Amino acid sequence: MTGTPAPDLPPTVRPHDLVGIGIGPFNLSLAALAHGLRTGGDAGGLSTAFYDQRPAFHWHPGLLIDGTTLQVPFLADLVTLADPASPWSFLGYLKDRDRLFPFYFAERFHLERAEFDAYCRWVSERLPGLHFGHQVDAVRWNPERSLFEVDFTRLDPHGGAESLGRAHARHIAVGIGTEPHVPESLKPLVDAHGVTVIHSADYLEHRERLLAAGHITVIGSGQSGAEVFLDVLRARPAGAERVHWLARTEAFAPMEYSKLGLEHFTPDYTRYFHALPETVRDGLVPRQWQLHKGIDTDTIAAIHDELYRRALHAGWPDAVLTPGVRVRTAGRVATTKVELHLEHLQQGTRSRLTTDAVVLATGYRERPLDRLLVGLDPYIRRDASGRPRVDEHFRLVLDPAVSGSVYVQNAERHTHGVGAPDLGLAAWRSATILNSLTGKEPYPLPRRTAFTSFGLERREAPGIPGQAPRLTPLEEWSGHWDGL
Numbered sequence: 001m002t003g004t005p006a007p008d009l010p011p012t013v014r015p016h017d018l019v020g021i022g023i024g025p026f027n028l029s030l031a032a033l034a035h036g037l038r039t040g041g042d043a044g045g046l047s048t049a050f051y052d053q054r055p056a057f058h059w060h061p062g063l064l065i066d067g068t069t070l071q072v073p074f075l076a077d078l079v080t081l082a083d084p085a086s087p088w089s090f091l092g093y094l095k096d097r098d099r100l101f102p103f104y105f106a107e108r109f110h111l112e113r114a115e116f117d118a119y120c121r122w123v124s125e126r127l128p129g130l131h132f133g134h135q136v137d138a139v140r141w142n143p144e145r146s147l148f149e150v151d152f153t154r155l156d157p158h159g160g161a162e163s164l165g166r167a168h169a170r171h172i173a174v175g176i177g178t179e180p181h182v183p184e185s186l187k188p189l190v191d192a193h194g195v196t197v198i199h200s201a202d203y204l205e206h207r208e209r210l211l212a213a214g215h216i217t218v219i220g221s222g223q224s225g226a227e228v229f230l231d232v233l234r235a236r237p238a239g240a241e242r243v244h245w246l247a248r249t250e251a252f253a254p255m256e257y258s259k260l261g262l263e264h265f266t267p268d269y270t271r272y273f274h275a276l277p278e279t280v281r282d283g284l285v286p287r288q289w290q291l292h293k294g295i296d297t298d299t300i301a302a303i304h305d306e307l308y309r310r311a312l313h314a315g316w317p318d319a320v321l322t323p324g325v326r327v328r329t330a331g332r333v334a335t336t337k338v339e340l341h342l343e344h345l346q347q348g349t350r351s352r353l354t355t356d357a358v359v360l361a362t363g364y365r366e367r368p369l370d371r372l373l374v375g376l377d378p379y380i381r382r383d384a385s386g387r388p389r390v391d392e393h394f395r396l397v398l399d400p401a402v403s404g405s406v407y408v409q410n411a412e413r414h415t416h417g418v419g420a421p422d423l424g425l426a427a428w429r430s431a432t433i434l435n436s437l438t439g440k441e442p443y444p445l446p447r448r449t450a451f452t453s454f455g456l457e458r459r460e461a462p463g464i465p466g467q468a469p470r471l472t473p474l475e476e477w478s479g480h481w482d483g484l
Contacts, residue, residue: 018437019150019169020050021136021372023057025120025423026409027175029078030430031127032088037434037442046438049167051152053135055159057124059117062202063224065231069110071223071255071296076424078123082431082443088127093119133157134165139172140375146403148172171437175409176372178364178421185329186219186360194336196357200224203231203359211235213357214242217340219327220361221247223255226295228359229321230303239314244353246342247323255294263450264291265419267428272454273417274392278383281414288418293363330358366411376406383414390415393436394429407433 018034020027027050037046079086094100124130138151150167180199182190189197196213198206210216218229229245236243263269273281310317329341333354340353369388381389381397389397396406413420431443
């Protein structure tokens with residue numbers, strides 16, 4: 001990448017090799033690894049700029065509850081699994097903060113969420129080329145210049161429009177993240193005046209008001225729901241907890257965290273999944289919910305321990321945990337209360353629950369790309385369900401007339417599987433993108449990452465002769481079936 005001006009651009013305007021839209025952990029990872037190439041790496045000096053409308057980096061601030069931890073080890077930081085020597089690693093952060101020895105003696109493999117947020121903010125405050133307070137408004141392809149045009153609005157500290165700008169880029173990386181999901185039955189109440197119905201993404205902001213409510217209901221069976229329920233339970237007086245936890249799943253189920261189960265979050269599985277037929281992928285993702293939507297076993301144990309401890313001293317706690325329930329409808333009663341109309345999915349029974357406050361731990365959904373990339377819509381190739389097609393290098397499949405690439409981060413679960421939102425694959429995906437973008441291999445990637453062979457195709461294990469079995473395709477087999 002030379003960074004030379006494109007035809008018809010003023011000499012003072014130089015197009016970027018890469019413009020990133022959104023600065024969450026995934027594009028922050030991409031920016032950190034790209035920075036190693038900006039400073040004279042194998043790519044010959046990569047020119048990048050990343051934009052985000054927020055005034056500064058924050059990672060799920062509403063869920064940084066004291067004591068909550070990441071569900072991936074600290075090695076799953078922004079860079080280490082692609083470049084262990086990067087100055088932007090978590091260990092580099094600890095050294096800069098003079099905390100390497102305390103971390104060493106703490107013997108913590110999983111970080112507290114608040115510490116991961118602090119680490120990412122440390123990177124975002126030092127890494128050049130990041131532009132917060134910049135709202136990207138439109139992305140277009142200019143065929144005459146063979147460049148993307150990215151229009152943005154500079155925002156003042158209060159979020160008001162300050163000025164307009166435009167960047168030119170050879171390639172784009174979209175990392176706009178996810179947004180809180182609110183079930184249709186509860187949407188009218190989330191913004192209603194006088195009732196307390198919030199998404200767990202905003203839990204800490206409203207925690208004091210929630211804890212002051214007479215009766216609290218938590219809806220959602222995942223990790224966030226469990227953490228909110230436990231935090232509320234610990235804050236309420238014994239014998240007067242008055243908290244109800246509802247879940248649509250058949251049980252408050254633990255997350256699949258066995259060592260072989262975790263191999264679903266490896267590059268090997270991602271490549272296997274991407275090669276499957278579209279219909280197979282679509283049927284597979286919902287069945288794998290326990291790989292990423294279950295509850296950490298330590299959190300489940302902590303909830304049971306807290307309930308048991310309370311039962312010892314004050315009788316059965318006033319806490320109700322009910323799985324297998326869906327909220328059919330909801331409405332306001334008595335001005336400030338909420339009435340939930342419930343249906344038990346196994347019993348087929350219906351009931352009503354009146355509560356003073358509701359926390360929706362109902363997860364997140366990918367932000368639609370179509371709103372941001374509407375200017376590129378004529379060029380985007382789609383699958384049978386109308387979703388953008390994404391190739392193995394995390395590029396949108398575009399019309400051949402577009403010479404630039406649009407890379408996506410955490411918008412490709414339908415093509416790459418359950419690992420798309422997983423922090424453990426962030427550095428590998430960023431390195432894959434940069435290798436593709438530069439046409440070189442500044443970040444050599446591992447050839448094998450799992451002991452599991454997910455398909456029947458032959459695969460030689462690098463450096464381990466004879467480990468991969470010799471599988472004979474049926475059309476080559478000439479033996480006889482002897483029965484089973």
